[in-house]
């Protein structure tokens with residue numbers, strides 16, 4: 313029993329509807345894994361965002377325990393946010409436990425592995441690598457070895473929320489091919505017992521092309537020159553998955569997972585405009601042009617709450633003693649928050665139409681809330697609306713993203729496919745969660761689950 317070796321292929325932002333259904337015909341290799349293994353939807357973390365989702369998956373910890381609430385997190389004693397990096401991960405990830413048990417590991421391109429850290433094997437940083445002379449491999453000698461083989465490292469695609477779609481597609485394809493080539497090289501040359509790669513190209517592809525490939529997108533045009541790219545790019549991923557599976561051999565367990573799914577984005581909810589309209593947020597003067605909320609324009613003494621936009625809204629109260637110019641007395645926080653929560657749950661757009669809103673208080677959901685959690689986490693219309701932090705547009709619900717052209721928002725369900733590793737082939741299953749991945753990987757290597765981690769071992 314148990315796997316001799318294992319490869320995990322992470323597809324960032326892979327939705328079940330496309331992988332298992334619409335493009336399944338373009339993915340014969342993945343389809344074969346499904347036919348002979350176990351597959352289904354994989355429920356993402358809260359929030360369903362790349363950071364923290366991959367770290368939740370690979371540590372068995374929720375985002376509150378990790379203290380990671382998005383790509384950027386609040387800085388104590390300020391209202392600003394700062395981009396996170398690998399140094400913000402304070403827990404072990406699955407390759408650490410495997411390494412401790414003597415297995416050779418190779419995490420490649422996993423979000424929050426920049427800067428790279430020592431592992432019992434090799435590590436290649438993911439898409440948040442800052443570029444330039446910053447290290448991107450452990451050990452560093454691996455960098456020149458890989459560059460000799462595949463050219464300069466491409467961690468990500470530049471400006472993927474832009475109009476030059478043909479350039480974006482070329483860049484995505486070049487990067488994806490390079491990543492799989494690195495994986496093949498590491499698998500062959502370093503012989504890891506456990507290798508995991510994450511391909512960010514699919515996420516970039518969806519943000520750039522979703523409107524053109526999804527007939528259900530509200531602004532889809534049937535005759536557009538990019539429609540065929542859906543099956544083409546999914547086909548490329550599948551061809552590369554097939555090559556890795558062939559190199560892996562029969563004794564190697566294969567797992568394909570995603571951190572979250574994707575869905576059509578119909579527009580955005582301008583959370584700060586809404587807070588202004590409701591009297592929670594005051595500006596000293598209206599912004600001259602619509603744009604990001606400038607904190608120096610906020611009249612903090614008359615502000616109760618403000619928000620950060622993104623896939624979801626993080627609403628912060630302006631608390632005395634916590635925020636630099638706090639206006640809400642700590643004894644009043646609970647009452648103010650409950651009132652704001654009720655108002656959000658009955659939010660309407662400027663035409664008076666109700667907007668479906670899901671509001672969560674972090675401590676009601678997470679096992680712990682480390683770092684600087686938002687006071688409220690808010691999801692709009694089942695994630696078909698993005699949270700928009702910009703102000704000055706005068707509307708609550710808008711069609712466009714403030715970060716540039718974008719056709720998709722993240723969705724709760726990603727994908728899970730597994731074959732081998734002593735796991736029974738169950739066919740289609742329901743109820744798999746992102747937290748199941750770590751106990752399942754450890755189970756495949758015959759290792760006990762570390763105490764305190766979440767999730768189910770699907771090899772049992």
Ligand SMILES: [Zn+2]
Nearest residue numbers: 324325362571
């Ligand atoms: Zn992602």
